[in-house]
Amino acid sequence: MKTALTIAGSDSSGGAGIQADLKTFSALGVFGMSVITAITAQNTCGVTAIREMDTDIIKAQIHAVYDDIEVNAVKIGMLSSSAIIKEVAAGIEAYTIPKVVLDTVMISKSGSYLLQKNAVQTLITDLIPKAFVVTPNLHEATALVGFEVVDQPTMQKAAKVIKDMGAECVVIKGGHLEGDACDLLYDGKTMEFFPNKRIQTIHTHGTGCTFSSAIAAGLAKGMDVYNAVAEAKKYVTMAIQHGFPLGKGVGPTNHFFALYEKAGIL
Numbered sequence: 001m002k003t004a005l006t007i008a009g010s011d012s013s014g015g016a017g018i019q020a021d022l023k024t025f026s027a028l029g030v031f032g033m034s035v036i037t038a039i040t041a042q043n044t045c046g047v048t049a050i051r052e053m054d055t056d057i058i059k060a061q062i063h064a065v066y067d068d069i070e071v072n073a074v075k076i077g078m079l080s081s082s083a084i085i086k087e088v089a090a091g092i093e094a095y096t097i098p099k100v101v102l103d104t105v106m107i108s109k110s111g112s113y114l115l116q117k118n119a120v121q122t123l124i125t126d127l128i129p130k131a132f133v134v135t136p137n138l139h140e141a142t143a144l145v146g147f148e149v150v151d152q153p154t155m156q157k158a159a160k161v162i163k164d165m166g167a168e169c170v171v172i173k174g175g176h177l178e179g180d181a182c183d184l185l186y187d188g189k190t191m192e193f194f195p196n197k198r199i200q201t202i203h204t205h206g207t208g209c210t211f212s213s214a215i216a217a218g219l220a221k222g223m224d225v226y227n228a229v230a231e232a233k234k235y236v237t238m239a240i241q242h243g244f245p246l247g248k249g250v251g252p253t254n255h256f257f258a259l260y261e262k263a264g265i266l
């Protein structure tokens, strides 16, 4: 069985973060492992508290996994601070980790900072150059490149700038576009749009985490980046389609509907 590791924050409500990542890995038939960078007290209405893990326990978790187990792909999510980014970058360096999907998590849907504002530059200098795929949403792409990313032409322009920061491939997510939910993949040679009709729902908690983990799962299974993104897009669309009104706010993506439907059980 192929393996994937998520290095990310915990979401107590189970819709995003480590919990969404592990559900995605399982649903896609990959054995999931985790390095927890921070704990959030979070539900469908918002984030009420954040506690960062000390860098020594983050380092110990990375070493515990890598000293024992072959890891076929890594997804990186919430990192919270510059110090944590540097620790994770050192781990990638120490084990020369190749298939890294970096989800540049910055602000939760409810508006809480999951990455300190002053850490964006560290992300650019220390981690983006080590990533195989970087997956910013429109807001994150804007923060990375310094101009507004709001439509397909500016997504294309931003993808080139982020590629020049040293990432192998760039996926700019169009979940926040006006109109269709259209993502862009740039591998340095071709620009490929992955269009999809926008699903009319408020239940989109964890869409970004689900998508980036699904890309990592595809890479773990040996897919090339194009197929990994195409399959991840199908998966996240299905998971949003079956999203449901858990709690009083923004409900989560639904992995198990996706799994059962795929297996022909439902």
Ligand SMILES: Nc1ncnc2c1ncn2[C@@H]1O[C@H](COP(=O)(O)OP(=O)(O)OP(=O)(O)O)[C@@H](O)[C@H]1O
Pocket: 016, 108, 109, 136, 137, 138, 173, 174, 175, 176, 181, 182, 183, 196, 197, 198, 199, 200, 201, 204, 205, 206, 207, 208, 209, 211, 233, 236, 237, 240
């Ligand atoms: N309403 C929707 N209908 C269809 N696809 C969607 C919808 N919302 C998001 N997506 C898709 O979900 C994936 C995640 O994109 P999105 O832009 O929502 O990420 P994100 O903002 O990083 O998510 P998060 O808030 O969880 O961090 C992309 O493939 C995007 O196109």
Ligand SMILES: Cc1ncc(CO)c(N)n1
Pocket: 008, 009, 010, 011, 016, 017, 018, 040, 042, 077, 078, 105, 107, 108, 109, 114, 206, 208, 209
């Ligand atoms: C822990 C965590 N990671 C990522 C997200 C996505 O925004 C979230 N809401 N919570």
